[in-house]
Amino acid sequence: MSIPDYQTCMLPLLRLSAQKKELSMGEAVDIISDQFKLSEEQKKQLLPSGSQRVIANRIGWAKTYLLKAGLLTSPKRGVITPTEEGLRILAKQPEKLNLELLSQYPSFQQFKKRSNAKEYLSPQSDSKATPCNEEFETPDESLAKIYRTCKAATLDELLTKILSCSFSFFEQLVIDLLLKLGYGGSREDAGMALGKSGDEGLDGVINEDRLGLSVIYLQAKRWKSDSVVGRPEIQKFAGALLGKNAPKGIFITTSSFSKEARDYASSLSSKIILIDGKELLDLMWEVDLGLYTTESYSLKKLDLDYLSEN
Incomplete structure (x- = not known):
């Protein structure tokens, strides 16, 4: 057989x-x-x-x-x-x-x-x-x-x-992702920043560059994939940014955002980046976070410049 x-x-x-x-x-x-x-x-x-x-x-x-x-x-x-x-x-x-x-x-x-x-x-x-x-x-x-x-x-x-996984693990995942994307300076600095804000509507703050010349405020929600983050959550986050006089924020969720939430975020003078579950997973795929390569295939095509006798 x-x-x-x-x-x-x-x-x-x-x-x-x-x-x-x-x-x-x-x-x-x-x-x-x-x-x-x-x-x-x-x-x-x-x-x-x-x-x-x-x-x-x-x-x-x-x-x-x-x-x-x-x-x-x-x-x-x-x-x-x-x-x-x-x-x-x-x-x-x-x-x-x-x-x-x-x-x-x-x-x-x-x-x-x-x-x-x-x-x-x-x-x-x-x-x-x-x-x-x-x-x-x-x-x-x-x-x-x-x-x-x-x-x-x-x-x-x-x-x-x-x-x-636990929310503390999810917080660590967010830290590692942002570090791999070039934010946060050192891992120690990023770890101290996230979860230490203490402000309503904010989960933490992280350096945009190694020197700390600019900071980005964060909100992370580990919600079920069939849940939807609506406009009220984004309004709350935007209000917290305004209270900090912060021009930039990142809102990360494992679920999705409603159209109203996205429309509201795009209408603000402050820059709020929304990262939903699909985008989060794609970014993790891109930087190999929690993943490793098992196979790699290399496809070949003819180098006609080399093979041309002229």
Whole structure:
């Protein structure tokens, strides 16, 4: 038997999670490999990059998609359990799970929308379908789509992790992000500034440059992703800035801002930068905060200047 694709791994993974109180991914890979009667050579087969076993990678993506659909949950690192919806699906004794079935769940639809990478699957698609369509896409388009899908999955997981952490950790995250973006001077200075303002509507103040010639006041809110920061919160922040005669402020949230909040911020004489959850995650991605690179591919094109005999 060949190594199963990630969609084929979905149902065995969900079933296995229901049989165990807490299922580790390492245990899942071993058991599912045996269920599919993979040879030792197949179990050890690596991705082209050599960084991970193929079967572990495919089961990992099966886990990711089941989490996004709300059929699995991860109570702690590296461990999965089925949700009530996952158990309900299993009670129906389905023959298979695939992306087409998962697409009925709003949470999965939102994940696909965030990744901007639709899976062109139909009832006629076979089990080896992948998140790209070679018939309609160029290799460059397929590669870009896969990159966006991987990025969206990682940032989704990152946001979940941030929301599960304490507010003190979130404060430290804000400090580290601003430092990586070039603000705050030293880490010690930034750490002393944030959370020490003591003013209503302000969480802290940080140097805009190393010399401290200008300062920026901060507000940070670790809200659930479905929450919305409205105009009243921005008005309160703007009032606090006015009380400090401060021309600049940054308002950071893990959720989003209403249109009224953004319109109000843009109408002020003082400069208030609004950073919502998506922008926060994109900045963390850009500066590698809480993330590390696992793969790097270098694409080559012909150097026609060199290859030209003229």
